[in-house]
Amino acid sequence: MKENIFNVIERLANLTRQEARVAGSAEGLQPVQQEALHFLSICNKYSDTPIAVTEYLGLTKGTVSQSLKVLESKGLIEKVKDEVDKRITHLKVTSTGLAFIASTSPPEKFTQAISEMPEQDQQTMLTLLKSTLRHYQLASGRKGFGVCKQCKFNQSVKDNFVCGLTEEPLSIKDVELICREYA
Amino acid sequence: MKENIFNVIERLANLTRQEARVAGSAEGLQPVQQEALHFLSICNKYSDTPIAVTEYLGLTKGTVSQSLKVLESKGLIEKVKDEVDKRITHLKVTSTGLAFIASTSPPEKFTQAISEMPEQDQQTMLTLLKSTLRHYQLASGRKGFGVCKQCKFNQSVKDNFVCGLTEEPLSIKDVELICREYA
DNA sequence: AAACATAGTTTCGACTCGATACATTATTTA
DNA sequence: TAAATAATGTATCGAGTCGAAACTATGTTT
Numbered sequence A, B: 001m002k003e004n005i006f007n008v009i010e011r012l013a014n015l016t017r018q019e020a021r022v023a024g025s026a027e028g029l030q031p032v033q034q035e036a037l038h039f040l041s042i043c044n045k046y047s048d049t050p051i052a053v054t055e056y057l058g059l060t061k062g063t064v065s066q067s068l069k070v071l072e073s074k075g076l077i078e079k080v081k082d083e084v085d086k087r088i089t090h091l092k093v094t095s096t097g098l099a100f101i102a103s104t105s106p107p108e109k110f111t112q113a114i115s116e117m118p119e120q121d122q123q124t125m126l127t128l129l130k131s132t133l134r135h136y137q138l139a140s141g142r143k144g145f146g147v148c149k150q151c152k153f154n155q156s157v158k159d160n161f162v163c164g165l166t167e168e169p170l171s172i173k174d175v176e177l178i179c180r181e182y183a
Numbered sequence C: 001a002a003a004c005a006t007a008g009t010t011t012c013g014a015c016t017c018g019a020t021a022c023a024t025t026a027t028t029t030a
Numbered sequence D: 001t002a003a004a005t006a007a008t009g010t011a012t013c014g015a016g017t018c019g020a021a022a023c024t025a026t027g028t029t030t
Helices: A002-025 A031-042 A050-057 A061-073 A095-104 A108-115 A119-139 B002-025 B031-042 B050-057 B061-073 B095-104 B108-115 B119-139
Strands: A077-081 A089-093 A154-157 A160-163 B077-081 B089-093 B154-157 B160-163
Touching: A002 A031, A002 A095, A002 A108, A002 B002, A002 B031, A002 B108, A002 B119, A031 A050, A031 A061, A031 A089, A031 A095, A031 B002, A050 A061, A050 A089, A061 A077, A089 A095, A108 B002, A108 B119, A119 B002, A119 B108, A119 B119, B002 B031, B002 B095, B002 B108, B031 B050, B031 B061, B031 B089, B031 B095, B050 B061, B050 B089, B061 B077, B089 B095
Parallel strands: none
Antiparallel strands: A077 A089, A154 A160, B077 B089, B154 B160
16 A cells, blocks of 8 residues: 555656656756745745755755856856844845746656546545654654644734744734744 | 745745755766666656656757766666667666665655644545646646546556557556656 | 754765667568 | 568767865854
8 A cells, every 4th residue: 555655656756857848947956946946936034044944845955056156147047145143144035036837846747647536535635645644754753744723833813913933013914924943 | 926936936946956965966966967877767768768868858859968978887777678679778777786776766854844744634635735736737838747547548458457558568566657658 | 151952055975767779680662 | 572661779979967075165062
């Protein structure tokens, strides 16, 4: 059973990677660069840094630094120095970058395949996949990437949200974005 | 919804790839080489060729040829010329190769994560993932890789199986292995 | 103030990948 | 039957990925 689940996930990943290769070839974007851009388009302000991308993709920072340089040179992201901690660089996805991601992620045929399944099945599968990922991240001893709403550092005060880790107020938008400090 | 399903699958794939990178580093095996070896360990005699590996991984034959050369040089597979069609090379996984795959696939922590889920959930997820893959392969206009039991070319005669495409008798083992001509 | 930790870049060598050209062997067509 | 075409597989090239290591700069601890 686990063998089969593993096989199918591997195969799905191979297919999406192929689609990404084709979709990105026009812009000269490699699959891994698209994954980085995709992450940056869905993460919040605590996670829009090279190190967060590194942890998300599970690569080394040197490798990721190269990929980000490419994304920047193509005008898909911009680097902005953090005003408080000057070691940190924030990566902002440009409108060009957002447009690219919107047109390629999820890949067209993947989207089509999912759409052909009953709504209820989609929901069930998502729930089970999320559960698998959570268990997998725990088993890997890896910090999870999650959204602030469920983060133990997210403390809501009346109608506003405050990050309990940094005590910074969070916008509604931040609360719904993926966060590196998720716990 | 589709976005989320896509995100989770991508993340699961990243994690398994990382585990594979670590597991293979001792033997000097790259993730893609492990995937090729894994496929060869579960395919039948119609699919144990370089071109079948190429189609399965979605790469070009030149690229795959290189990976197979590495697997051969490490004694994990052996190349055997086809007696009938002399263009074809069959790839046999050696006992060393089988031992490696058995110890690394699925990755340990992935297995652990799956095992922690209720049996019923595992079954449900497998069914839904398979359905997704089937739809995805169709949408991609790609020939599916499946097992002979459901293949339209598989015609059973009494207790024996015969491949309706080649009219060759199939062993019980062949019938249960993944096949390139699956349709 | 010194030691250490963190964020990020650069450089290097090994490897992946697609594209192309090529050799062999089958199959189709004329 | 001969020629054209198709299929399987290999070799080579250049662009790109990857981890490791060395490095800079900035923060944090001691």
